[in-house]
Structures are given as C-alpha cells and as structure tokens.
Amino acid sequence: MAKAMKIAIVDDEQDMRQSISQWLALSGFDTETFASAEDALKGIGPDYPGIVVSDIRMPGMDGMQFLKKLMGTDSTLPVIMITGHGDVPMAVEAMRVGAFDFLEKPFNPDRMTELAKKATQSRRLMLDARALRKDLGGGSTIMKKLIGTSPVMERLREDILDLGQADGHVLIEGETGTGKSLAAHALHAVGPRAGKRFCLLSCVAYEEETLLRRLFGPSDDGNELPLVEEARGGTLVLEDVETLSATAQARILSFINDQGSPAETRIIAISNLQEQGKTLEDVLRPDLYYRLAAMRITLPPLRQRGEDVLMLFNRLSDEFADEYGCAAPEVSAQEAAQLLQAPWPGNIRQLINVAERAVLQSRRGTGTIASLLMSENDQVQPVMTTEGKPLKEYVEAFERMLIDNTMRRHKGSIVNVMDELCLPRRTLNEKMAKYGLQRADYLH
Incomplete structure (x- = not known):
C-alpha cells in the first residue's frame, strides 16, 4: 500500500x-x-x-x-x-x-x-x-539491465531521460538482444505517463485479422478492450513494427492522425529489421514512418560497450551462481580479453546464455569460459574473437573487474580488499573512483 x-x-x-x-x-x-x-x-x-x-x-x-x-x-x-x-x-x-x-x-x-x-x-x-530518473541515471536495480559506464550507455540513459518527458512518438532500433523492450519500458517509466497503462503488442505474433482485432476491436468474445482503448492516455508499444501489413499501417496512421497533437496515447515503435541493406523507411509507408520516427533511439550493440561486457558478465554470473548454489567462475586475464574481443551478435541475450553456461560448467568443475566463447557446438550462436583493442583498454577493464570481484567476495570490506590486492587505501580509493565503484553497493 x-x-x-x-x-x-x-x-x-x-x-x-x-x-x-x-x-x-x-x-x-x-x-x-x-x-x-x-x-x-x-x-x-x-x-x-x-x-x-x-x-x-x-x-x-x-x-x-x-x-x-x-x-x-x-x-x-x-x-x-x-x-x-x-x-x-x-x-x-x-x-x-x-x-x-x-x-x-x-x-x-x-x-x-x-x-x-x-x-x-x-x-x-x-x-x-x-x-526513476535517479535510478536510471545511476544504474540501480530498477533499471539494472541498462547499467554500464561506457559513453554509449551514458548517452542512451540521457536520451531516455530526455525523450521520456516529451510527447512525440518514438522509434527504437538496434540489433537483436540489445534491450529494446526494456528501453521502451524505461521511456514510459520516466515520463508523465508513468502512472498510466503500458501495453506491448508483438506485431509478428498475429495474423493480420487477429492483429487488427487486438488493436482496434472487437475482440473474439466481445469482452476484451482493444489495445488502443486499454492504452488510452498511456503508452502503446508496437514491437516488430516492420512486419505490419499495408492495411494495418493505414489503420495505425489513421489512429495517430485522429489523436491530434499532443497525442493522448504515445506510440513507441520497435524495429527488429535485420535484412541487410534495408531500413525501416524502406518497408513502412512514408507518412507512417515519419510519424513514428519523430524521435529515435538506437540501442548500442554489446561490442561497442567496452568494459561494460565484463561488468555485465560478472553481475550475471553472480546471479546464476546464487540461483544454482555454487561459486561464480573466476575470469582469467586471457578470458577477460576474449570477452572484450567477442563480436556478440546476440548481444545481451547471448551474454546471458554464456554466463549461465559458464556457471554450470564451473559447478561441474569442467570447461572454461574460453571454451564457451570458441565452441562451435554452443546452443547460442558461436562467439569468435575479432580485432584487438588497445592494451590500455584491456588493462583498465581487467583491473576494474578484479576490484569489483574482490569487493563482492569480501562484501565491501576495504581492509580485506587492500590486503588481497596489496593496495594502499589511497590507491584503492582512487581506482574505485576512476571506475565508478561504490562501497555501498557491496554491503549486504
């Protein structure tokens, strides 16, 4: 209450x-x-x-x-x-x-x-x-899947905070597994419609007739509100918007035009268009595209997020280790470099799979993170390393991961961390400040 x-x-x-x-x-x-x-x-x-x-x-x-x-x-x-x-x-x-x-x-x-x-x-x-703005900006548990200290993630959070307060419709684009649906939730949560309904519809999940009934009614049993009514005053998210038929596009455009300006119901369109050489502008009718793309957010792929990869891998492996009742796997310097080099075509979704399998392997006492990254028989798309990064980037990413892991293991005890890493208090404080690590996050 x-x-x-x-x-x-x-x-x-x-x-x-x-x-x-x-x-x-x-x-x-x-x-x-x-x-x-x-x-x-x-x-x-x-x-x-x-x-x-x-x-x-x-x-x-x-x-x-x-x-x-x-x-x-x-x-x-x-x-x-x-x-x-x-x-x-x-x-x-x-x-x-x-x-x-x-x-x-x-x-x-x-x-x-x-x-x-x-x-x-x-x-x-x-x-x-x-x-929520503070939570999102600081990467707290409410929006933990949008955490990260990389410049692209800082820009993403700022974009969400800014566009969340606006009235226009929004187009969210990005590779598979980058968190587009989560970004849509965040846009709704930080804006003036936060207390209103948030309705998400996967356009690829229905045949045209069923999709139109779900959006505009009447429902099959006559008791279910159409989504345009259910979302009234709030946010309506159209996922896989690139799959809409010409008829559906026309109905949605008519709905948008009938609302006037500012729109009573905000529409967030999510595009998962993966076809090489094609953009959403190529597949939607121009008048609908320009209405939906009045504002745009592009989710960054994992390979562009630098040391965020190690931060996310650590968080995920800790969560899976708690779930399976075992210790999280230790990441060697070589494995950290391979995690940083991987192209991650499946992005966060793929990283989640790799982290879970790494924990299961560690619990059995077999396999390595490197074997998962290079395995051609992995259930997720194989992750092969690509071009290298500057040595300084590897060193800083591994150093951050090492301090983060040690702080977690000692539950924020500065004295124990200093002893294990052989660091004086001032140096540890400076490095924690440099990498955005807060002692309060480890006290539990």
Whole structure:
C-alpha cells in the first residue's frame, strides 16, 4: 500500500490551520502544521513527500514570498493558496508564479479534499518519475539491465531521460538482444505517463485479422478492450513494427492522425529489421514512418560497450551462481580479453546464455569460459574473437573487474580488499573512483 502523502498547512491563525488539518486528516492525509512561512521552509525541501496548503496574507513572509521561495527550491511542488475576500487578483498572480490552485474563503471542505487529492496524485507521479530518473541515471536495480559506464550507455540513459518527458512518438532500433523492450519500458517509466497503462503488442505474433482485432476491436468474445482503448492516455508499444501489413499501417496512421497533437496515447515503435541493406523507411509507408520516427533511439550493440561486457558478465554470473548454489567462475586475464574481443551478435541475450553456461560448467568443475566463447557446438550462436583493442583498454577493464570481484567476495570490506590486492587505501580509493565503484553497493 502506498504511503500517505504529507500536507504541510501554513497559516498564522491557529484555529484555521487546525481546522484544515483535522479535515484533511479525516480524509486520509498525513498533515503537519506551521504557524509561519519561515518555520515551514525549515522542513520543506526539494523532495518533500507531499504538498503545501498556505494562506496568502501572513505577517513576516507572506504567501506570495513563500510561494516564490518554494518554487525556487522545487518548481514541481504543488502549492494550494488560500485567499481572503478580494484577494483573487493576488491568487491569479500566484497561479502565474507556479501555484497549483487556490481556494477563496470561506471554502467548501469537500473542495479542499478534492484539490488535495489531485495535487498529491500529481506530486506522487512526479516524485516517482524523479526517483526513476535517479535510478536510471545511476544504474540501480530498477533499471539494472541498462547499467554500464561506457559513453554509449551514458548517452542512451540521457536520451531516455530526455525523450521520456516529451510527447512525440518514438522509434527504437538496434540489433537483436540489445534491450529494446526494456528501453521502451524505461521511456514510459520516466515520463508523465508513468502512472498510466503500458501495453506491448508483438506485431509478428498475429495474423493480420487477429492483429487488427487486438488493436482496434472487437475482440473474439466481445469482452476484451482493444489495445488502443486499454492504452488510452498511456503508452502503446508496437514491437516488430516492420512486419505490419499495408492495411494495418493505414489503420495505425489513421489512429495517430485522429489523436491530434499532443497525442493522448504515445506510440513507441520497435524495429527488429535485420535484412541487410534495408531500413525501416524502406518497408513502412512514408507518412507512417515519419510519424513514428519523430524521435529515435538506437540501442548500442554489446561490442561497442567496452568494459561494460565484463561488468555485465560478472553481475550475471553472480546471479546464476546464487540461483544454482555454487561459486561464480573466476575470469582469467586471457578470458577477460576474449570477452572484450567477442563480436556478440546476440548481444545481451547471448551474454546471458554464456554466463549461465559458464556457471554450470564451473559447478561441474569442467570447461572454461574460453571454451564457451570458441565452441562451435554452443546452443547460442558461436562467439569468435575479432580485432584487438588497445592494451590500455584491456588493462583498465581487467583491473576494474578484479576490484569489483574482490569487493563482492569480501562484501565491501576495504581492509580485506587492500590486503588481497596489496593496495594502499589511497590507491584503492582512487581506482574505485576512476571506475565508478561504490562501497555501498557491496554491503549486504
């Protein structure tokens, strides 16, 4: 159950603030009261988990000054202003400055509750989106499949954060196994539609007639909502969009045009077009293509992500080792170099398979990571090494992996890591900072 949002009530009149507090508390809100704007500012920061209800006319710092201070701290904080008779022009000015809404005394308590519900819902969505932005930008567990310190991954996260806030439709492209569906989820999660429905349809999974019914209705039994209705106000993802028939393309284009601008429902198109020498522009009708490709994101292939390969392999092998109840395999310098050199045609999906098989091999005490990478009988597409990389890149990637593994094994004990790697504290700190390793991530 979601935690109740706070409401800070700011009014110099004790009877008024207590009355508002009691009424909103009965409506299920967690209230706190302040007798002055100066006192309230001490307890309201940029991530305040709620909203503010404030009188306009107060001694000392008045409501308008208070509002401007709050907007300077957090411009997304909903502030409901309470005005006396004749203060409506001031309330209109408050709306211009950034107030969420205003109530004129004497006000209907039910109207206060209604406004508080709208404002707290807006605040909850904003704080959730803000938390997801931090999670995504920092590569935390929520978006762990988009982790990585390589420049291409940093750019990808920034693109997702930027486009997530926009209204236009988005085209996501990239090789198989690069995480296109995950990127679509991320775009939805960090944007204003985060609290609305996210619907994904694989266009290649249905015959044309079934696909059109699933999208636009009616359903076979007449009880299932068509996806354009189910996703209304949220996000509709069309996976394998390159397989759409001419009829389906026309219906989707008509749906997009009928929505107008800005679109009520955002469409994210995912292209898995692998045919050599062909692009999505070649297979979709031009008017639909340019509507869907108003904004574009391209997922980077694993072979372009440098030392991210070793980071991901370590994380995956640790997870599989926990699942199978055994130790994760140690990666030699030669195997680390081979992991870095491999072209990974199956990208993350292929790396997951190799990591799992490496753990199973290690549990049996047979085979090596190198044998998996070079095996022609592997169930995944064989991974053959390609051209080499600069020596410095190999050394730094292996050094990062070694510190990461040692920190994991010792559960973040700096002293034990220093002893095992024969490193002084300052050098270890510098290398951890260089490679973006945080001690807090290993404490468990």
